[in-house]
Amino acid sequence: MRTDRTSQTDRELWQSLTTGQDVASTAVSDLDFAAWLEGRLSETESARIEAAVAGDPDMRRGALELAEILGKPLPAAPARMAVRAQALVGFKVERQASQPGVVAGLLQMVGALAAPRAVMATLSVLVAVSGFMVGGGLGESYAHEKYVTKVASLATSGDNSNELTAFFSTDGL
Amino acid sequence: MTELNQIDLRELAAGNKRAWDRFVAASTPLINAVVRRTLATYRLSEDDVMDAAQDVYVRLCANDFRLLKTYDPARAGISTWLAVVARSSAVDHARRRRQAMTPIDDVPETALAVEDRHVEKIKVPDGLLTERQTLILRYLYDEERDVAEIASLLKIDAQTVRSTHHKALLRLREHFRQESN
Numbered sequence: 001m002r003t004d005r006t007s008q009t010d011r012e013l014w015q016s017l018t019t020g021q022d023v024a025s026t027a028v029s030d031l032d033f034a035a036w037l038e039g040r041l042s043e044t045e046s047a048r049i050e051a052a053v054a055g056d057p058d059m060r061r062g063a064l065e066l067a068e069i070l071g072k073p074l075p076a077a078p079a080r081m082a083v084r085a086q087a088l089v090g091f092k093v094e095r096q097a098s099q100p101g102v103v104a105g106l107l108q109m110v111g112a113l114a115a116p117r118a119v120m121a122t123l124s125v126l127v128a129v130s131g132f133m134v135g136g137g138l139g140e141s142y143a144h145e146k147y148v149t150k151v152a153s154l155a156t157s158g159d160n161s162n163e164l165t166a167f168f169s170t171d172g173l
Numbered sequence: 174m175t176e177l178n179q180i181d182l183r184e185l186a187a188g189n190k191r192a193w194d195r196f197v198a199a200s201t202p203l204i205n206a207v208v209r210r211t212l213a214t215y216r217l218s219e220d221d222v223m224d225a226a227q228d229v230y231v232r233l234c235a236n237d238f239r240l241l242k243t244y245d246p247a248r249a250g251i252s253t254w255l256a257v258v259a260r261s262s263a264v265d266h267a268r269r270r271r272q273a274m275t276p277i278d279d280v281p282e283t284a285l286a287v288e289d290r291h292v293e294k295i296k297v298p299d300g301l302l303t304e305r306q307t308l309i310l311r312y313l314y315d316e317e318r319d320v321a322e323i324a325s326l327l328k329i330d331a332q333t334v335r336s337t338h339h340k341a342l343l344r345l346r347e348h349f350r351q352e353s354n
Contacts, residue, residue, distance in 0.1 A: 013349075017345075031248050031254060034248070034250070034254040038328075039328035050307075054307045057315070060316055064312075065210050068322075068325075074202040074206050075205075081205060081227075085227060089188060089234055
């Protein structure tokens with residue numbers, strides 16, 4: 001069937017050509033798209049971008065919106081937008097404290113391992129000394145040892161009572 | 174205030190705090206404008222605008238400023254590149270928000286699939302129209318934009334847009350006249 005296209009308007013002609021069949025679009029990098037927006041690309045490079053833009057409604061809208069924004073003076077942004085964004089990056093000293101260098105990191109690791117042992121050693125000494133003091137100290141210990149020895153020796157001899165009395169009286173026990 | 178093109182990019186990419194603060198101060202008007210314009214069609218709240226803008230900066234400094242380090246000043250101006258990055262980021266944010274706000278049971282399974290970027294194919298033989306001719310026809314008839322807007326976008330004068338439009342239509346009409354013969 002012949003179709004007389006000469007009577008069609010330009011728009012009707014164009015719209016009659018759209019099939020609605022989809023194919024995947026060519027990926028365009030942000031940098032290439034930016035370069036195209038600025039008119040910096042060669043004819044060949046531009047052709048590739050323009051084919052992608054022509055085929056993608058979102059890219060077409062995006063291109064026009066960005067061109068409009070970039071060509072105008074911009075209003076100020078809300079102050080907290082900058083405050084939030086600036087907080088994303090800290091000062092180097094703070095970052096280094098949380099992320100130590102190699103040597104500092106090794107020292108930290110050694111310290112981390114040594115610290116509990118040093119603490120345990122100190123605690124052990126404290127416990128030992130405390131127990132010693134509670135038990136009466138060195139004098140008590142010596143006297144106790146002497147008593148045990150004496151009792152042991154008296155137990156082996158015949159007459160115990162006088163010697164035991166004398167022993168206790170001299171030692172004040 | 175420091176202009177964007179005055180920022181020391183090496184210091185910035187090295188994570189210098191002061192450089193970052195100056196960069197943020199210089200770029201927030203642009204990022205704010207792009208994000209707001211992009212999200213306008215999605216009808217999201219002011220909090221979403223703020224979050225979307227923050228997303229842009231997170232992208233820029235994430236992974237030791239990896240994205241920022243891809244910027245090449247020889248290819249494009251930093252303002253234009255930032256605007257493109259901001260728009261991409263805002264679109265991604267809007268899509269995530271739209272999915273988050275819709276109950277999962279109400280979303281058809283096909284919509285949950287990875288989104289492909291598809292184009293509309295036209296019944297014109299390859300090579301009949303140049304890419305620029307196709308683009309201008311798209312803007313004029315599909316987007317219903319005026320000649321001045323298209324000229325401004327393509328950095329050409331309005332007469333060149335009209336001339337390109339006219340030549341493209343002549344080619345199309347000639348082609349289909351021959352086909353019908």
